[in-house]
Amino acid sequence: MNSIPPLNSDRALSLARETLSIEAAALLALRDQVGDSFLAAMRAMLATRSRVVVMGMGKSGHVGRKIAATLASTGTAAFFVHPAEASHGDLGMVTPGDVVIAISNSGESEELAAILPALRRLSVTLVAMTGRPESSLARHADIVLSSAVSQEACPLNLAPTASTTAQMALGDALAVALLDARGFREPDFARSHPGGALGRKLLMHVQDLMRSGDQVPRVGPDASFSDTMREMTDKGLGATAVVDGDRVLGIFTDGDLRRLIETGADLRAMKAREVMHANPKLVQAEALAVDAADMMEKHSITSVLVVDAEQRLVGALNTNDLLRAKVI
Structure with a gap:
């Protein structure tokens, strides 16, 4: 040996x-x-x-x-x-x-x-x-x-x-x-490295990751508080869009719910338009996923609504979607 x-x-x-x-x-x-x-x-x-x-x-x-x-x-x-x-x-x-x-x-x-x-x-x-x-x-x-x-x-x-x-x-x-x-340049490099981290950052768009169709939680402005909560729970996003047709009026999130509870307000009597956060942050479907991630981090939000070029609601995205795609 x-x-x-x-x-x-x-x-x-x-x-x-x-x-x-x-x-x-x-x-x-x-x-x-x-x-x-x-x-x-x-x-x-x-x-x-x-x-x-x-x-x-x-x-x-x-x-x-x-x-x-x-x-x-x-x-x-x-x-x-x-x-x-x-x-x-x-x-x-x-x-x-x-x-x-x-x-x-x-x-x-x-x-x-x-x-x-x-x-x-x-x-x-x-x-x-x-x-x-x-x-x-x-x-x-x-x-x-x-x-x-x-x-x-x-x-x-x-x-x-x-x-x-x-x-x-x-x-x-x-x-x-x-x-x-x-x-x-970087986009050229990403095209030859689609499986790498840079490829994911430079080639993946919001529309590739977003939830769409029936997966997107949405209620009308006159929806009751219980209906609003039911939509949030059923879709599992931790938020719901408040819309007039396809036009986004606002968003209601878990964070908004916690803040309302702290005020002692009678939530059961409130409508979606009264509890929503108006003028929410929106992201274009064609935007890079990494840019959406940066925006969400900057504003300390975990969910964002996705709109098309005409500002119509087409989807929703949260940090879990970005994590699964390894964008963040």
Whole structure:
């Protein structure tokens, strides 16, 4: 049975901090290298009517998958192709006019080298991201992005650490610069992330969540207090609209009921128009759900009536509806 080696806490923390220092220094050095070739790569990616194909082997391949995913989620059509699989049929995924980003720290990856002639025949724009600008990959490329680092964070200077961090950061820099150049904004991001929190906030409207039809509690202005309470109870919203036809006159809520009880008023003799809160807060059905949530929080209310463009009552919304949809 293998024994667990003793942990030298001081050495472990020292190495951890040194790793972060080396990788931070690598990124700062990389920042100073960003220039004309970076702009050339951007122009090629903006100009193509096709796709961006990212390739890489080993750790560079893992980085490449992340770069492709980041590009795709920020407005640049991109996907990853494994170089070894490309030699066995997946090269068919690459089409003339594509921009290919080939990632290799050494620039001598055999799997990438094997498909370079085929890539040239396809008339793609080849962008090499490499730590060795004099490498074979760089010599065959149209554009070379240097991801060179002075040393790896690995104490043996062998395991890809600072170099892969540099590749990842360079890919992020491309994605960010491209999304800005494309005018890519929050609504665009939300459309490619419909299942995420931002997607819910920017794509979900009040009409998607509101209660409608018979689910909306409503009474006329001359409804008795008991009928008003019965409508609130039956619909379970904690409030009811007071309407003249479809026109909202007011709202009566649990909070209004508590305040009336404190006054000692004879509620049984009162009509809906006498107990309602006139000119209530309303929200448009087309409004974003997150804006409705902000309004409800600002005014410390838990229910709001929903109206259409003609200010007719079409629904109701409360905080439980927003919570279920994970808008708040």
